[in-house]
Amino acid sequence: MGNGFVRNNINQFAVVYRFVDFLIIQLTLLAACSVFGVAIDVHYHLLGLIGSTTYLLSAELFWIYRSWRAGTSKELLFYTVVSWVVSAVIVLIYLFLTKTSEDYSRIAVVSWLFVAPLFLCAWRMAMRAFLYQVRAKGYNSxxxxxxxxxxxxxxxxxxxxxxxxxxxxxxxxxxxxxxxxxxxxxxxxxxxxxxxxxxxxxxxxxxxxxxxxxxxxxxxxxxxxxxxxxxxxxxxxxxxxxxYNMVHSRLCNVGNLQTISVFDTPMRGATTAIKRAEDIFLALCILTVIAIPMLIIAAAVKLTSKGPIIFKQNRYGVDGKKIKVWKFRSMTVTEDGDKVTQATKGDARITKVGAFLRRTSLDELPQFINVLQGSMSVVGPRPHAVAHNEIYRKTVKYYMLRHRIKPGITGWAQVNGWRGETDTVEKMQMRVQYDLEYIRNWSLWLDFKIVLFTFVKGFVGKNVY
Structure with a gap:
């Protein structure tokens, strides 16, 4: 069983992946030009080189060429497509900045941009299926x-x-x-x-x-x-x-002494830029869609009860620093002191419009502005009122570790049913458990799943009042 033929060739095998990816990108461009009768000149060779180079760089950034023995097929396909999207955006930016788009056949280039990722994904799945068969026979184990x-x-x-x-x-x-x-x-x-x-x-x-x-x-x-x-x-x-409950542990060095970081954040270096780019992209796309509904909600809040349209409450952000979280006002009061009473079923403070907004989470929509400001993320642990933080940090183990990353509009706890009222310590413990699981396992793929699940089941909940 110790004679797996790929066992000692992991680096060389990754080189093969890179070479095949490069070849696929070049050949699909040549095929697109051939199908539409486009003469290939130096401009197309340059475009192919830009596309393949930027893809290889973005693929490295998303760790596509690491071992995927324990990774899922969905995750692998997701990062393959994301890497190509990054490459396609760079190609389009190049065409725009150099004003050379007229030198290319639009139908050939667009076909290439859509066909290349299909082949990149297909060959990966074929290789993955082959390796599964190999391991089933006792090789590569x-x-x-x-x-x-x-x-x-x-x-x-x-x-x-x-x-x-x-x-x-x-x-x-x-x-x-x-x-x-x-x-x-x-x-x-x-x-x-x-x-x-x-x-x-x-x-x-x-x-x-x-x-x-x-x-x-x-x-x-x-x-x-x-x-x-x-x-x-x-x-x-x-x-x-x-x-024990370690949060994104990693090896560190202090001089020549090696240490293990026990409570750390996944947001370092390139991951910080990736997360921020994700937030800006999602926030802009969503705000474009919800701009008119937000105006309608704002008018409804203003016309049906006295008080401001937007309620800004102090909450803890990343590293426990205070931030102002925006919400459509849903109550007749705007509590933000040392004592904040959570909303309960039949709460008299909730306005009629506010009750609908809270059940559907529409009161949270202004937080996409917080995302653009940089104080929040689209996905992350939900921020709690400062008064609640001071209570639960003393009763829930590892509670403050949820502040190792920016708070989010939706999160892993919310899509798993732990949103709304936390009238018992046990409910908050479950929410914190899912929040820490999210921090430990953060990835662009996990954020994508949470956003998808939010649209499917995350807007409403039985404990939301």
Whole structure:
């Protein structure tokens, strides 16, 4: 099982992906020109070069050329299309700025821009299906051993089982303790002690070893690592503190000292620019559509009750800094002090128009202006009133970690049913749990799913008053 023919050629294989992508982009442009009888000259060669170069760069930015063993097909296709959209936009900007669009056949260029991503996606799915078949026959796989039978090992084994497409095959779990002292779940067995595991690795029976011993057993871990250092197996240490609520952890360096960031933010470097570009694009598109409905709502609010049209409330933004969140006023009061009472069913403070706006979340529409201002995102943890923050940060574990990124108009908690009134600590705990899950797993693909789910089921909720 250790003879997977791609195992030691991951980098070279990624080079093949890049080359095929480059070839597809060039050939689809040539094919489009050929179909419509367009003579290919230096202008088309330059356009093809711009398209392929910008695609390869954007694909690198979205990590398309990493290993997709554990990634989903939908996610891979999504990032392939996004990378091509970025490339297409650059091509169109080039044509606009250089005023050379008249030098090209519009139908040929447009056909190329639509056909190229279809072939880029198709060849990836074909290659993915091929690799699945290869792994099903035992090739391109890794034989895995786990040292340490505990909660960490069970969680790791379950992940390997849930993701067979990774090609990681769990062949044995090892522990020095007596079997009657171990909590062994159904479907798992302990093959022997740690010495048996080391000997098996030395005999070439395993490609990868995961050490899940608790960090308190540091001496034993050091001994195991010393012995495994004399083998060719890849060795991974899975510390037990990863079982706790870590938020976007990553390796860091302080001089020559390596550290692990426990509570961090995914918004760094290029991801910050990607998230901001996403926010601006979505906010502008949505505001264009809802501009007239917002004017109608504003008139309805003004004509049916006394008070301002827009209610601006202090809330915590990224890093716990206060921001002013905009909403259509839906109540006869505008509470924003040390004590803010959440709306409840049949609340007398809610106006008739406000009740409709709150049930349908239309009162949140002005927050797209907050997004353009940069204080909010379209997708992120919902911001709470400052008074509520001060209450829940003392009662809900890890509550303030939800402020590691900008608050959003919609979020992972909302599309999973945790929106509206939080009249119990348990409800807020569930909301925070989903918020932290979003931060840990943030990606452009996850934002896309949340926006899609919001349109399907996220505007209304049984706990929204």
């Amino acid at each position: 890794r034989s895995v051993a786990i040292i340490g039978m505990n909660e960490n090992a069970v969680a790791l084994a379950n992940e390997l089982k849930r993701n067979p497409q990774t090609g990681f095959l769990l062949r044995g779990v090892y522990d020095d303790r007596e079997l009657n002292r171990l909590a062994i779940p159904d479907g798992m067995t302990v093959e022997g002690n740690i010495n048996d595991a080391v000997e098996a690795v030395q005999n070439g029976e395993f490609d990868q070893v995961f050490i899940t011993l608790p960090m308190t057993a540091n001496k034993r871990i050091e001994q195991v690592l010393h012995r495994l250092g004399d083998t060719n197996a890849e060795v991974h240490f899975v510390p037990n503190f990863f079982m």
